[in-house]
Amino acid sequence: MALIVQKYGGTSVGDIHRIRNVARRVAKTRQEGNDVVVVVSAMSGETDRLIQLAHQAWENPDLREYDSLISTGEQVSAALMAITLQSLGVPSKSFLASQVRILTDSAFSKSRIGKIEVQALRQALKQRFVPIVAGFQGVDKDGNITTLGRGGSDTTGVALAAALKADVCEIFTDVEGVFTIDPNICPDARKLTHITYDEMMEMASLGAKVLQIRSVELAKKYNVPIHVRSSFSDKVGTLVTKEDKKMEKVLVSGVTYNKNESRITVVRVPDKPGTASQIFTPISDAKIVVDMIIQNTSADGYTDLTFTVPKTDLKKALKLVKTTAEAIKAQEVLADENIAKISIVGAGMVSHAGVASKMFGALAKENINILMISTSEIKISCVVAGKYGELAARVLHQAFGLEKGELRKEA
């Protein structure tokens, strides 16, 4: 008998009909002799509806209230899932984060889980209930409701699996697994049967929307196997685990594409110690995530500093940067929203120096100009003009032979 945490995303619980399908799968998993803990997201569209209400009330809503508001989406789907399971004769009980208790810090709208108390869930399992946990939410030490950021239900699922020492965390979504490239961009996308935590983290952080990156970090830390699969079929999906010696070391596992970043350039920054810190401290204090940072060698005592921030934070970041730019007497601040970032990811990349030049060559052949480059041990990212983004992704997918093997065109 295994203990399985199953997390169902918004499209999987999008309406009562789909909730019923999910409930049948949960019932089946239990009939097969397993203990199941279910984590649910809000019904698709619901979180957006609530966010819109918040912004109608005020463009700059207080984040404590914002979290209390948007956490209701998961509360609704957890109760509906419990009721539906009961209608199938399966005893079930919903749990809010405050009832489990999933304790977080007080960084509203992007809280981190500190501790999960598992007694209530263990007790429910012992009494043969299927616990349904509202994903995405937490509670801080003062009893305030917090949320874990977009896609936070994945983190709820993995954190629960870790705390309960579950055998696997199954993440049910509307795709059949992790693909070598977004199938919407490239019809030759191939489903991966295995991927390592590190590769998955790069894929997630680079724009493959399958899993929230923090959930993968957490899975790696506690060595929780994640099985990413579709709630609309019974097919095996993609298993995310630590690196296995037996795994074939592929050079490049996938290509990702991200058009949610924007670029800020501070022109002619006086090149002296401390200026970079002066620029980035206020941005980091505002909890804006900076992705790529590039600074060219200084020639005449001045340098240009370029970096990327999420488009949603551009306005806020620009305001902060302009203030700093004035203070440090930089010439001007430029912004560009029309960019795309394309990356190749692969655990085998580290030992192959030729991967980068192959990437640049493939882009050059299509006359796609590279605006920024950034590398890590298992990925290489290039920023290009937004209009070339999808083309660049397809070109790279082909250049590294990812379309070969079993094609999953039905996806």
Add this chain to the structure above:
Amino acid sequence: MALIVQKYGGTSVGDIHRIRNVARRVAKTRQEGNDVVVVVSAMSGETDRLIQLAHQAWENPDLREYDSLISTGEQVSAALMAITLQSLGVPSKSFLASQVRILTDSAFSKSRIGKIEVQALRQALKQRFVPIVAGFQGVDKDGNITTLGRGGSDTTGVALAAALKADVCEIFTDVEGVFTIDPNICPDARKLTHITYDEMMEMASLGAKVLQIRSVELAKKYNVPIHVRSSFSDKVGTLVTKEDKKMEKVLVSGVTYNKNESRITVVRVPDKPGTASQIFTPISDAKIVVDMIIQNTSADGYTDLTFTVPKTDLKKALKLVKTTAEAIKAQEVLADENIAKISIVGAGMVSHAGVASKMFGALAKENINILMISTSEIKISCVVAGKYGELAARVLHQAFGLEKGELRKEA
């Protein structure tokens, strides 16, 4: 400086525009030097939407899950109200029942408040926040979310006013106060400036939908003045207080009309001790509220027993009664949904024997047959065929001269 609890109903917070209007009124009340605690209902339509979802999931939803589901409506409006007040520069903070703590029993969907802890609210007031409390909801000793029954936000408001020793509980609604009759039935309806708790309780229990009856019971118990008024105007509404010697003792204060009851008749019940108890115990155990009960004198060792239950409980009640009827060998069980109850209410009625005959005479003059009669110290109720209900109400309103005086036709 007064401490005022203001409760706003669903239509008063029906959309962001209305929430903003309410927030302005709250801000004004505070600017006038008062401390304000706000209680909000769900946005109009939201509770019905959630109930519909529950019933789509299962026609017989588990009430623990049902409460967790439908309590989200108030959570949403509390957060939106806090955000909107903040946007007007008024510090504000939302509170769920579990955060205040409003402790109830575990009778899900119709819980009763046992205790309210006021420390958190007092602290918030001291820090100059306007606390916004989610109405309708409570929390039991095990941390489960409960709800107080339809209209329960009124009870939240009054219970908070009592616990905080507030000077008044203002109930903002979509009408301008308590009227002598439902203005939708009779255009001659007149707004009452004062009404006693007892009269209001009879009015509420008899179908005037202005206030939840339990909120008035509670207000009477703790002597909390209630001011029923419109959130769409600044006019003074109706003050509900204990009887005041100075108040003019009117014979009849109002006429109420209720078409939500249904009638069950158990035919030829063997007339021996214990049968009534056998019939009503299972109904009461099922928490079905029985309103009128009539049993005629027995002639031949058999009697007919007639009583009314809410239409929504008719199916459940019938099933229970039929089982009992078989056990006690009654002849048959009849049900009638097409009835209406018309009542006249007035604190002065007790000393005037002629009120009943005047009522029956007025109905007879219009050839309206009376099916059941029930009386209390301050009210007389008659059940008539459903189709005569509105006519009967208008006839009585006129017979007791309620249309005289200042007419409030603008309502």
